[in-house]
Amino acid sequence: MAERADRPPEMQTLLKSMGLLHALDDTARDALANLPFRIAVVESGGDVVREGQRPNESCLVIDGFMCRYKHSLSGSRQILSFHFPGDIPDLQSIYLARMDHSLSALSRSRVALIPHEAILDAIRTNPTLTSGLWKSTLVDAAMFRAWLLNVGSKPATQRMAHLFCEIFLRMRMLGLAEGDTFVLPLTQVVLAEALALSVVHVNRTLQELRREGVITARSGHFVIKDWQRLRHIGEFDPAYLHYSADLPEFARN
Amino acid sequence: MAERADRPPEMQTLLKSMGLLHALDDTARDALANLPFRIAVVESGGDVVREGQRPNESCLVIDGFMCRYKHSLSGSRQILSFHFPGDIPDLQSIYLARMDHSLSALSRSRVALIPHEAILDAIRTNPTLTSGLWKSTLVDAAMFRAWLLNVGSKPATQRMAHLFCEIFLRMRMLGLAEGDTFVLPLTQVVLAEALALSVVHVNRTLQELRREGVITARSGHFVIKDWQRLRHIGEFDPAYLHYSADLPEFARN
């Protein structure tokens, strides 16, 4: 299942994703594009790495959707972040030997597993790549901060609105959302785990957002019907995503 | 108020703090020790940087205690992390131009403001320093993840116990805690903002922990009376702090 290539299409999505945060020069692009990797397929719900493990590869999402999570002994699961093609959710494992959380697939996903050694080599020789990858981990941290504020200090409706804003904007930036629509296998259970709410309450909160006419959500198809209002409800300010690329028209103001 | 020095005592605390996470070679230590800086004093409650600003220096804590926070429009403030001497809480601003949160002092503090340019120069020429600083920002992110789980999925008592475990262990590692005691100007208001609870509930939760005989807290003097139980209540596992240095005896098991 291992394979190598000189300019493999699998790496295009990584270049695109990185390009949104940080200008890469040609050397950096080449270095990224030439990273060795092996492809793996993860079934929906399957874990790529678990808390406590010491992986020696990092996982680039190619197809599908993933999330990071942690659970407390009481059994409840807290989703920490969502990840799309082009993300390397466990990049931090190049320096943090032991995983402090798990990484799993929300749908059947194809991932590229890149040896830590290869990443570290690339970093050693390429400063632009270093700052690009470093910055991507910093944006990661910025999202955790936004989620912490969200979960800690906002009522259910605002919290959910904020999450939809984040997901929609990120997907739009990656070209994964058509117009005002995105498709994502988010069940209410998953939303509950991300928002730190009960499933029942997620259901009611969703209904409220629908009633208000700001979104539509049916079996993984989400439509943003009123971005301005959604953004307003969620007190969403995209600054924390730290994009260097221009935001789409609607998100600018 | 600007000053320079060749091996200034101010940088010792940085070396110590970094050394807990990452082995530094002599070149890296020299590079750190020779960073230029200017000293500033921040009054209790004063901000070093605010959300939205674009600083061109990062702040090394030398004396005193700081916190990062963000607020929602509704006015409530969420504290994101606490910082001790040796920390560089806004190191991320070298790559994330615009602050997505604020940094303020919990007590009158002395800080060293280090120009971004100097840090970036040091990084360009010193790989060990690069990985050390990068790792410190990754540990930062790991703490946010732990807090997210804490705030999202744990009841008040556990949440507070977890926070005390984190603070105590971090202070012990830095040599800021004597035996089972630490001194920190944490008012109940501050605890409330960090734990995402109301002040009243913080008060009651503190009383419960006291009644249980696990801690003592009086006007900023905290005593850990039963670490094992505190740790157990908070479901505290220090792995997420990613220390490379040995933990103190009591925290090992």
Add this chain to the structure above:
DNA sequence: CGTGTTATTGACCAACATCAAACTTAGTGG
């Protein structure tokens, strides 16, 4: 068609918030 997820609804409950007031402590100036 069953069988297992996912979504929805209603009834009831609990953890924590809010409000309001009293009390304690620490700092300040006369």
Add this chain to the structure above:
DNA sequence: CCACTAAGTTTGATGTTGGTCAATAACACG
């Protein structure tokens, strides 16, 4: 050294958001 003040802590009463339990309905998939 004591009054004065402001900040921090504590307590009680009451309210509400969101959790839990339990049952039903709607889907999706083999």
